[in-house]
Amino acid sequence: MQVAAHLTRRIVSGDLDDGRAPSELDISREFGVSRVVARETLKILASLDIVTVSQGRRVVVRPVAEWDYLSPLLVEWLPAEIVGELLQELHQLRMLLEPELAAMAAAGITDGTLNRLRDGIDRMSALEADPDAYLEVDHEFHMEICRAADNRILDRIMYSARWLGTASRRITNEAPAALRSATADHTEIYEALVARDPAGARAAMRRHLSNNSTLLAEREQRTKRAAPPR
Amino acid sequence: MQVAAHLTRRIVSGDLDDGRAPSELDISREFGVSRVVARETLKILASLDIVTVSQGRRVVVRPVAEWDYLSPLLVEWLPAEIVGELLQELHQLRMLLEPELAAMAAAGITDGTLNRLRDGIDRMSALEADPDAYLEVDHEFHMEICRAADNRILDRIMYSARWLGTASRRITNEAPAALRSATADHTEIYEALVARDPAGARAAMRRHLSNNSTLLAEREQRTKRAAPPR
DNA sequence: GTGTCCAACTTGTCCTATAAGCTGATGACA
């Protein structure tokens, strides 16, 4: 997998001789691995729509727009700045989806779901000193609301939210104050759901996400100051 | 890849001995392929989050909710009924996303984009006898509007819309009347965009998608009548 | 009953050999 990571980063940076992907033999020579490993690497890249391989022809790099950016594997291989961009793009999507989903959930929410959400908030306020564990419960909270839609593609999007989140947290740590305000946001959402108030849930979710977005932008600023572009 | 397809279908149908995934040797014996092919298969399944492989341990099947349903590969391997379900779930997402995106596009659309959209409509009305070519242009029309968001994850979602579309068209062919009404829908969207009217574009897109949804549901009905569940 | 150790199983990697598909250049022919 390390070979796949290196190769992906090389492709992203545009560092390929005349834009063509390396062949199996190129890879095995360049990375000092056997042809078997080189083959497996190319097959994995192909399954993520990064390259196309077909017998007889050389490997072809696919349009960057068609890569599988929701794949945790790919996210792990991408350079930090692109992960940051993807996080913002994901945020834009969530901003369109989650407020509506919260409204939908409010209409027919069960007591079981409400209990799990309440429980999540309790655990979050206890975990504000541990960003990793906090974000895990945070993610579960959002998943619980999205579960109302019973939608596998939505699940996939939310699943990758967690990965993008952890990948970006590897770069800059979360501030404790941010986590405290997030707990307050979640409580507001919860209360609107308890009241079975779709409009209130939609508004509370929107507020929460846009608070997140602000924090994200500030963090991006700090990162850029810390490591300015060359 | 055929091995991966068979294996995926077996996993989906729950036809695994005590729920455990087959090992490399199991696969090479069962499908009569070499261990190399079996390994590559498992690596591909792993990259789509269908299984987890780690040295020494057996291969583990991952939770179905975390599979990469936006992958064209996986979609091709899934049984027809699940593709139908995924198409409806994708539709639900598009219903939440695309009207807003159309509204966003209307605000700052360029003449170049408008020309491409106009051109798309012309080609669609000429292609109503050829569903495959029609759907290709249809897809491009929607992509053009979504491009305003400049969002790679959204691109990925729309990209998979085309694949799910073609996969489901393999099952039941599109009716010409449906294509004609779709062209009319697209024209309405286009006119709202020309007028730089966000609310109008949002409404037109919503009407178009919900028309599609109706057709989808009717088609689902016909399919079920043609091949009732056992 | 408990803890340690080892054998069997599993994945990870390598090497070599052969089949089969594609591309471009060479050369025959008109």
Add this chain to the structure above:
DNA sequence: TGTCATCAGCTTATAGGACAAGTTGGACAC
């Protein structure tokens, strides 16, 4: 000179055998 067929050399596809390294569960000693 132009056109087309052929083929050499590249590529990927698959096979089989060998060894390394990690995991697991059961046998065995205490």
